[in-house]
Amino acid sequence: xxxxxxxxxxxxxxxxxxxxxxxxxxxxxxxxxxxxxxxxxxxxxxxxxxxxxxxxxxxxxxxxxxxxxxxxxxxxxxxxxxxxxxxxxxxxxxxxxxxxxxxxxxxxxxxxxxxxxxxxxxxxxxxxxxxxxxxxxxxxxxxxxxxxxxxxxxxxxxxxxxxxxxxxxxxxxxxxxxxxxxxxxxxxxxxxxxxxxxxxx
Numbered sequence: 001x002x003x004x005x006x007x008x009x010x011x012x013x014x015x016x017x018x019x020x021x022x023x024x025x026x027x028x029x030x031x032x033x034x035x036x037x038x039x040x041x042x043x044x045x046x047x048x049x050x051x052x053x054x055x056x057x058x059x060x061x062x063x064x065x066x067x068x069x070x071x072x073x074x075x076x077x078x079x080x081x082x083x084x085x086x087x088x089x090x091x092x093x094x095x096x097x098x099x100x101x102x103x104x105x106x107x108x109x110x111x112x113x114x115x116x117x118x119x120x121x122x123x124x125x126x127x128x129x130x131x132x133x134x135x136x137x138x139x140x141x142x143x144x145x146x147x148x149x150x151x152x153x154x155x156x157x158x159x160x161x162x163x164x165x166x167x168x169x170x171x172x173x174x175x176x177x178x179x180x181x182x183x184x185x186x187x188x189x190x191x192x193x194x195x196x197x198x199x200x201x
Contacts, residue, residue, distance in 0.1 A: 004145070004183075005047035005116040006037055009101060009123030009130050011085045012052060014078040015152075016124075022078075024124055026152035026159060031084050033150025033176035034122050038085060040180045047114050050093045051101045053129065054079050099132035108140055118143040120179055121171075122150035127162035134171040144171035147179055 011034065015024050024030075041048050055071040072079050074095070087093055094105050101107050111119065119137050121130055121144055130151050134144035146166050153159035167173040 003115050004118040004120055005049060005111060005114065006041040006120045006122070007101065007107075007133070008034060008038065008048070008050045008085065009121060009133060010051055010053045010125075011081055011123055012072075012078065013080055013082055014072060014076075016082070016084055017078065020078055024152045024154060026156065027084075027124065030122070030124070030150050030152035033147060034085055036176050036180055037120065037122055037147060037150055040183050042088070044183055046183065047116060048087070048091045049107070049110065050081060050087045050091060051123070051129070051133075052079065052081055052093050052095050053097070054095050055097050096129075099129045100136040101129070101133040102136040102140065108142070111142060116142070118145060120145045120147060122147045124152050125158070126151040126153040127158040128153075131162045131166060131170070134166055138170055145179070146171045146173050147176055148173050149175045 014020050014022050016027050016031070017023060038048065040046075053072060054074040054076075057073075081087060081093065092110065094101060094107050094110075096103060096105050098104070111117075119134075119142050121134055121137075123130060126148075130146060134146050137144040144166075146163070148159075148163050151159065151163075153162065163173055
């Protein structure tokens with residue numbers, strides 16, 4: 001992971017704030033991993049990027065509204081990132097209106113400009129935006145690494161099913177401890193395994 005970046009997906013108040021009606025039950029556990037990944041990436045100077053899921057007015061009657069019935073707009077206080085994790089001033093926040101963070105955004109260009117070929121992904125929700133972003137990264141030849149214990153979904157069954165699907169060939173699936181150790185030690189077996197698998201894909 002010499003050219004890796006951390007992507008924190010949709011850590012918005014809608015999903016994380018205690019008073020939100022849509023707060024994810026798995027967030028308190030996933031928050032621990034997200035904070036550890038964030039602290040390590042910042043300490044080591046790894047690129048950190050964030051996503052914020054918001055919809056423009058012309059998304060009315062879209063397929064995504066069909067499934068969820070409600071669109072979150074940029075004016076909604078619950079659309080803001082926080083309260084548990086917040087970006088620093090030099091960490092870009094990519095606004096997206098679909099599940100994949102690559103759809104109609106400049107994420108791929110940002111990663112290419114920084115020489116990033118491996119994307120460490122954490123956040124919410126595992127079965128939706130995390131999975132879609134990882135699958136899209138895969139199709140763009142950016143190696144996705146999903147940190148399972150730093151992701152959360154509405155229900156544990158959804159989280160587990162998504163992790164199983166991701167591990168079937170869409171992404172490398174690992175945990176926070178392994179990523180933190182690999183970032184701190186470039187000779188760690190996790191790095192060697194990912195680099196070896198990259199050569200054979």
